[in-house]
Amino acid sequence: MKPTLLIPLVAFLLLVVILAGGFQLKDPHILPTVLINQPFPEFELASLHGEETLTKQDLIGEIALVNVWATWCPNCLVEHPELMRISQKENIPIYGINYNDDPVKARKWLRRYKDPFKKVIVDDKGRLGIDLGVYGAPETFLIDDEGVIQFKHIGIVDRELWTNTLMPLIDQLKRVKMKKADLSSKIDIQS
Amino acid sequence: MIAELGHFSLILALGLAVALTVIPAVGVYQSRPLLMNMSGSLSAGLFVFVFISICCLANSFLTDDFSVDYVARNSNTSLPMQYKISAIWGAHEGSFLLWILVMAGWTLAVSVFSEQLTTDMRARVLSVLGVLTVGFLLFILLTSNPFDRTLPVFPMEGSDLNPLLQDFGLIVHPPMLYMGYVGFAVPFAFAIATLSTGQLDSAWARWSRPWTNVAWAFLTVGITLGSWWAYYELGWGGWWFWDAVENASFMPWLIGTALVHSLAASEKRGVLKSWTVLLAIFAFSFSLLGAFLVRSGVLTSVHSFAVDPERGMYILIFLVLVVGGSLTLFAFKASKIESTADFKASSREAMLLINNLLLVVASAAVLLGTIYPLFYEAMNDGLKISVGPPYFNKVFVPIVMMLFVAMAISPVSRWKKTSTERLLKSQVIPFVSALVMVTMAVIVFAKSIEIVVIFVNTIAVWIIISLGRDLYQKVQHKKAKIQSLFKQSMSYYGMLLGHFGIAISIIGVVSTVYFSEEKDVRLEPGDSLTLSAYHFKLNKMLRVEGPNYLADQAEIEVRKGGDFVAILRPEKRFYPGAENTMTEADIEVGLFRDLFVALGEPLDNGAWAVRVHYKPFVRWIWFGGMFIALGGFLTVLDRRYRVKASRKVTETVLVGTAV
Known part of the structure; x- marks a missing residue:
């Protein structure tokens, strides 16, 4: 046997290792635990619209979705109608992170398909994406009113995800918040 | 059960x-x-x-x-x-x-x-x-x-x-x-x-x-x-992602x-x-x-x-x-x-x-x-x-560009050994004529002169010329030229067709990529827009009902220099079963250009966001694909893959007569 004939086999085994590795890392049912319940990473990036600089403070205040998207990502277009619906009908603000993209193209894209975002952060170098552990676009984060990441979803947001996962989570967050408010008002009365 | x-x-x-x-x-x-x-x-x-x-x-x-x-x-x-x-x-x-x-x-x-x-x-x-x-x-x-x-x-x-x-x-x-x-x-x-x-x-x-x-x-x-389906169904006019x-x-x-x-x-x-x-x-x-x-x-x-x-x-x-x-x-x-x-x-x-x-x-x-x-x-x-x-x-x-150049040269090469000099010399005339033809065509028909378009289309035309010349050389010295066309093997014709298909697809791809035009506009019924040489007018909006969906349908009239071209009816469909909306584009299909109209979202005052594409040569991409496939199927009809089978038949016939 000539040793060179082993090259295809070795190359293939290497590929399998990568695939198996990727497979382990990215079981879509298991959330990357490192990010859940962690505060949203700090950043200072340009806004897609206008001159202002956006920071983490802009995202804090109410329960919101943060959506990572790009014009080169066909799936972002697939989930776009659902994002529009959520922002209009469900009254949940959505912040966009325009990821590894050209801002000019991104503005054009939003003009063409309508803009579901309250604000759009320009992450053209992908720095914030790295901090967030973004795998690709689209990805969507659910943050609470204090800017803590509650949930992360890889892939498109559709009605099923909204009904089965996002809406129950948001309701639960709201309940917890109300209880807290309730509790603190009671404490106020007692004191 | x-x-x-x-x-x-x-x-x-x-x-x-x-x-x-x-x-x-x-x-x-x-x-x-x-x-x-x-x-x-x-x-x-x-x-x-x-x-x-x-x-x-x-x-x-x-x-x-x-x-x-x-x-x-x-x-x-x-x-x-x-x-x-x-x-x-x-x-x-x-x-x-x-x-x-x-x-x-x-x-x-x-x-x-x-x-x-x-x-x-x-x-x-x-x-x-x-x-x-x-x-x-x-x-x-x-x-x-x-x-x-x-x-x-x-x-x-x-x-x-x-x-x-x-x-x-x-x-x-x-x-x-x-x-x-x-x-x-x-x-x-x-x-x-x-x-x-x-x-x-x-x-x-x-x-x-x-x-x-x-x-x-x-x-x-x-x-x-798949590419064709994505183009007309996904509603944003792309053909490969x-x-x-x-x-x-x-x-x-x-x-x-x-x-x-x-x-x-x-x-x-x-x-x-x-x-x-x-x-x-x-x-x-x-x-x-x-x-x-x-x-x-x-x-x-x-x-x-x-x-x-x-x-x-x-x-x-x-x-x-x-x-x-x-x-x-x-x-x-x-x-x-x-x-x-x-x-x-x-x-x-x-x-x-x-x-x-x-x-x-x-x-x-x-x-x-x-x-x-x-x-x-x-x-x-x-x-x-x-x-x-x-x-x-x-x-x-x-x-793939290198591949296409090799494709243009290859029909001239022969088994075992071809003189390099002969190979290169034989390419001068096909290449130059392709270059001239493409440059003229671009100058006459295209809005802008793009070097890339000329370069790539020249390779495509060069491929086609090489194929044609090869076929001609195969029959030119024969006495009965037409009959000798029939004598060429099916796998040879398969090769010609397959390579021809690639050239057609190349032309389609590069022309679509460089010369497509598109516009997104807000149209109220009665409004119109102009794109390339075409004039689009939104006549009216209709409500239509399908078997399992409801739709808003636009009636858009297309004219070119005053002449009627087509009525296009793009739809925005709502499927209650799947709780899903769908954009159904309508396309006026042509050999040299497609006109593609898709409905966006409804706006105020009965207006709609409308997107219009002008896509030159886009059909060629898929025509080319079909030629390639046809070439693949054709090679199978080659006689030599049935040789042994027919020999078997002769044997049985011989045995039959012997008995």
Whole structure:
């Protein structure tokens, strides 16, 4: 046997290792635990619209979705109608992170398909994406009113995800918040 | 009951597949022709039971049996009949059943059309196909059973087929694609069977070639249809997205293209044999890899099937066994293969080798771009990145450009040795005339002069001129020129047609990319816009009702310089069953341009966001694809693949007269 004939086999085994590795890392049912319940990473990036600089403070205040998207990502277009619906009908603000993209193209894209975002952060170098552990676009984060990441979803947001996962989570967050408010008002009365 | 029958026939099919794997193999081992010949009837039985199974699933769809989970998830009582049938392969489980049916079909075809094979070889090939079928059947039975029930509580109404899939495209695209994917199992089986005997002669290449060409032609049709479907259905006028799943079908196609060419060299000249065997293994391995990427959920894509890690793990293990096993076999046996001939650096063999290398590098580039995110993640402790179309355009385009230049030159090259000087000299006139023609055409017809467009189209026209000249040279010295046209082999015409198709596609791609125009506007009824030389006027908006949807329909009148061109009726549909809206574009189709109109969102005052595209030469992309496929099918009609069969017939006739 000539040793060179082993090259295809070795190359293939290497590929399998990568695939198996990727497979382990990215079981879509298991959330990357490192990010859940962690505060949203700090950043200072340009806004897609206008001159202002956006920071983490802009995202804090109410329960919101943060959506990572790009014009080169066909799936972002697939989930776009659902994002529009959520922002209009469900009254949940959505912040966009325009990821590894050209801002000019991104503005054009939003003009063409309508803009579901309250604000759009320009992450053209992908720095914030790295901090967030973004795998690709689209990805969507659910943050609470204090800017803590509650949930992360890889892939498109559709009605099923909204009904089965996002809406129950948001309701639960709201309940917890109300209880807290309730509790603190009671404490106020007692004191 | 019927669904259980379908499940049961799948289990029986598994039993037959196991028998098909074992019995002929034992027959080969013990040299018992009786056992070897059982492979024929076992293949037939396997096909029959898989067919019964898919018919049972069809029955469940047609009778709206929502107690079957798969039917409940993918159908609805108001779904039109043709989509109830095609919904069988509308999602993961059923589409894999179709995959198995196609596999059983190819196996049956091999057992029927195998007069040329020795009994021993036929048994080996069918045994390999048998073991692959066992793997597929185990996969569907263990992880993806389409016959699962939701009893005792089942829905009264199904949640409807995804509206994107309620289209002619779903009816034809997956079956064609699977014919190609799974068809590569046949050259794979030939390669493994031959390696197992240790005797690689050109007979092996002659057996494999027609099967490979047919599978490859089907895959070409499948990819072309997919591209066309995406163009008109997804509503944003693109025709290729470098999406992970598109890549998953494109890689086997590239490797298959290399295989089709290297088989020619192996058959005609007995060279590059071990390389060809390796390609045969790789073509099918890439099909399996594609199945893994699509169905495991490691990569996200528009084609997202329901994701289940268990399925991914199963396919990965299957992939390791099949590909790892065959590459190990290759490593041990391929050293015995010897080339029976030699060739020079400027011969046709060398040109084919260049073609092969470029195609393999191109598919490696696509593979890298597709799995790079995973690779990076593994290397960098979970850091995640992604590459988009920019990567593919930068890396892939230069490689295929080199390939196209080689394609223009190659018809002139001859087997064994061609003088380099003659090769280059002969290209001067075709190249210069192509350059002149294209430059003139661009100056006269195009709005702007783009160097890239001139360059790429020149190569395309150069290819066509070379092909035409080659055909002319083949007949010019003959007395009866027309008759000698008929005497050329079918595989030669297949080659001409295939290369011609590539040239047509190149023209389509580059013209669409550089000269497309589009506009997004707000239109109220009565408003109009102008794009390129066309004038679009929104006459009115209508409400229409389909079988399972409601739609807003626009009536848009298109005129060019005052002359009426067409009325276009794009729709925005709402499907209550799936709670989904869909953009249904309307297209005015033409040989030299498409006019594509899609409705965006409703705005205030009865106005609508409307998008209009002008897409020159876009049809050429798919015409080219169809020519390529036709070329692939044509080669199979070549007389030499039927030689032995006809000889057999003569023998029987002789015996008959003797009696």
